[in-house]
Amino acid sequence: MTAMRALSTTVVGLILLFLTLPIIIVVVVSFSSATYLTFPPPALGLRWYAAYFGSEAWLQSTWLSIWVAAVVVVLATILGTLAALGVAHLPKPLRVLASTLILSPLIVPGIIVAIGIYYAFAQYGLVGSPVGLILAHTCLAVPFVVTSVSASLAGIDPRLEQAALSLGATPTGAFFQITLPLIRPGVLVGALFAFITSFDELIVAIYISGSGAVSLPRRMWDDLQFQIEPTIAAVSTLTIVLTAVLMGCAHLLQRRSAT
Amino acid sequence: MMNGVGRGASVSLNDLQKSYGGVTAVAGVTLDIRSGEFLTLLGPSGSGKTTTLTMIAGFETPTDGDIAIDGKSVVAMPPYRRNIGMVFQNYALFPHLTVADNIGFPLKQRGVPKAERTKLVGDALELVQLPGYGARYPRQLSGGQQQRVALARAIVFKPRLLLMDEPLGALDKQLRETLQLEMRRLHADLGITFIYVTHDQEEALTMSDRIAVMNEGLVAQVGRPEDLYDRPDNHFVAAFIGESNFLPAVVRGFEDEVVVAEYNGSLIRAISPSKQRDAGMKVILSTRPERIRFADGAVESPAPQNRLNVTVTEAVFAGERCRYMLRTGDGSSIVLKEPSSAAIRRREVGERVEISWSVADTILV
Structure with a gap:
């Protein structure tokens, strides 16, 4: 028994190491003092963080990504929550059809979606503009909100809404006083996923950010194509930290809603 | 109040x-x-x-x-x-x-x-x-x-x-x-x-x-x-609310409010609260198990009674009452519930007995 246990612990440990090693290497390299990417670094230093924070282009892209993601969060959360509520009220066959359609941006390969969006947006001058990025990312983020809000809704007794109506609440009143507080964890988790979806999104950004709306992942991609220097590791580390913090928040919210 | x-x-x-x-x-x-x-x-x-x-x-x-x-x-x-x-x-x-x-x-x-x-x-x-x-x-x-x-x-x-x-x-x-x-x-x-x-x-x-x-x-x-x-x-109501015995019968005549019906050769008197019945009509007689009594030895009720000879096929003692399953001449089953008492003789399976119940407790449904 103990031998089996030791074996399974070792296997799980190795799998975890395999998954985290690239991240660890990136983090370590970001603190390198060398002028080129090398592991292990000859000495430690903060020069690449200094390079990042000193670069107008990097900071512009970071700021763009953050505010685009913030707008996406607002749009996707509102649209996704409304969609989840609407879908929940549909009769069963229509419900399946509607949720499949809503999830389709996740099912269709990303590059296909990206090409489609590129051609459609090009006609309306939305390529190379933050508005285009916001619209495209909202499409990609809505399914996450719908999924997470639907899961919250499924756990709510439909009779609570009836009870609220019988007690004199209007449908709007019942939504804001009863339904919304009960699905709040699902809405917040959906919002976090929407942020991460937009903030990390590369494929659509490659097609439509042009030169006027270069998001952070797009800047990283361009940078990697021309030169490989540790600034990219510093940017990656900051992105990883931000994403990890958000995922942690999402996890906490989900755990709180489960109890 | x-x-x-x-x-x-x-x-x-x-x-x-x-x-x-x-x-x-x-x-x-x-x-x-x-x-x-x-x-x-x-x-x-x-x-x-x-x-x-x-x-x-x-x-x-x-x-x-x-x-x-x-x-x-x-x-x-x-x-x-x-x-x-x-x-x-x-x-x-x-x-x-x-x-x-x-x-x-x-x-x-x-x-x-x-x-x-x-x-x-x-x-x-x-x-x-x-x-x-x-x-x-x-x-x-x-x-x-x-x-x-x-x-x-x-x-x-x-x-x-x-x-x-x-x-x-x-x-x-x-x-x-x-x-x-x-x-x-x-x-x-x-x-x-x-x-x-x-x-x-x-x-x-x-x-x-x-x-x-x-x-x-x-x-x-x-x-x-x-x-x-x-x-x-x-x-439906007779069967859904409480327990009822049902016997098939044919209407033979009327005595004021009372309907006289024939069940397996015996004349049973019943009341029909809901519908008008005509002679020759097929009807169902309904009676509650606790309203039926063993006729022998019981104090005779002054109210008009129906009577029937039956055989005991099952006898269950259930604390506050005894529950008997009885078989009539044509093989139909009748349930009888009797309050239990140490003073009352319990009936044996196979015993032939006469049962009686009030006309007022016999309903055509």
């Missing part, structure tokens, strides 16, 4: 119908519920009782027919304007609100100021015997306490009509009986109209002023509990 006339709403259902796709849930219910009455809709699952209640509440729109409250049609009125209290089977308390906020919810919707709200919530908690529970959350209460809170929430805004959908279904027997008494008391104190849905006939018989027995989307019979039990209109 306070006089509650006028404080309760009267409800008229006129040929009320509801179908989903091709499936009929309610096939045409016509029922007048009086002001201040405790009326129970009783029926098996799928009989349309909950759908009828849901339409009165306004959560479902009738396919056809009308619902009038105090003489005014409410079919086009949304549920939140009907001012009807409703208690749900699973309580439907708002889990994120305290007991006080749950009970205060209907008052808040009506714009009652906070100070008055607090007072009314306190009164309501007092009424359901849960004073001091306001700050707790529903999940911290037992099932019975949650049901009391749901009740308080449904009456705190002084509706004239209270609907209850199997409110005691999830509770254990003892608690159910306590709450049945409390609801009777509350009904008497408030004087408002109660419409109560249940599939539990004992609950219906204990609590109601009148019962509407429902079957397959229609009202099978409406009446006081004792009327339904003693004078069932039809086979």
Whole structure:
């Protein structure tokens, strides 16, 4: 028994190491003092963080990504929550059809979606503009909100809404006083996923950010194509930290809603 | 007891119908519920009782027919304007609100100021015997306490009509009986109209002023509990409420109000409360097991009796009573229930005996 246990612990440990090693290497390299990417670094230093924070282009892209993601969060959360509520009220066959359609941006390969969006947006001058990025990312983020809000809704007794109506609440009143507080964890988790979806999104950004709306992942991609220097590791580390913090928040919210 | 006339709403259902796709849930219910009455809709699952209640509440729109409250049609009125209290089977308390906020919810919707709200919530908690529970959350209460809170929430805004959908279904027997008494008391104190849905006939018989027995989307019979039990209109009611023995017979003649019918060569006298019968008609005789007695040795009742010779096929001692299964000449079974007593001789299986029962307890259904 103990031998089996030791074996399974070792296997799980190795799998975890395999998954985290690239991240660890990136983090370590970001603190390198060398002028080129090398592991292990000859000495430690903060020069690449200094390079990042000193670069107008990097900071512009970071700021763009953050505010685009913030707008996406607002749009996707509102649209996704409304969609989840609407879908929940549909009769069963229509419900399946509607949720499949809503999830389709996740099912269709990303590059296909990206090409489609590129051609459609090009006609309306939305390529190379933050508005285009916001619209495209909202499409990609809505399914996450719908999924997470639907899961919250499924756990709510439909009779609570009836009870609220019988007690004199209007449908709007019942939504804001009863339904919304009960699905709040699902809405917040959906919002976090929407942020991460937009903030990390590369494929659509490659097609439509042009030169006027270069998001952070797009800047990283361009940078990697021309030169490989540790600034990219510093940017990656900051992105990883931000994403990890958000995922942690999402996890906490989900755990709180489960109890 | 306070006089509650006028404080309760009267409800008229006129040929009320509801179908989903091709499936009929309610096939045409016509029922007048009086002001201040405790009326129970009783029926098996799928009989349309909950759908009828849901339409009165306004959560479902009738396919056809009308619902009038105090003489005014409410079919086009949304549920939140009907001012009807409703208690749900699973309580439907708002889990994120305290007991006080749950009970205060209907008052808040009506714009009652906070100070008055607090007072009314306190009164309501007092009424359901849960004073001091306001700050707790529903999940911290037992099932019975949650049901009391749901009740308080449904009456705190002084509706004239209270609907209850199997409110005691999830509770254990003892608690159910306590709450049945409390609801009777509350009904008497408030004087408002109660419409109560249940599939539990004992609950219906204990609590109601009148019962509407429902079957397959229609009202099978409406009446006081004792009327339904003693004078069932039809086979369904006789079989659904309590236990009944059924014997096939043919009408042979009439003696004033009494119908004389022939069963397997014996003449049995019966009453037919609901329908006109004609000679030669095939009918079914219905009698309650506890109204039949062994004829030998028993004190002879002055009322006119029916008699029949039977064979005991099964004898079960069940504490407060003995239950016998008897076979008649044509092989039909009759159940007889006798209060147990050490002074009464227990019958043996295989024994041939004569049984008797009152003509007034013999109903044609």
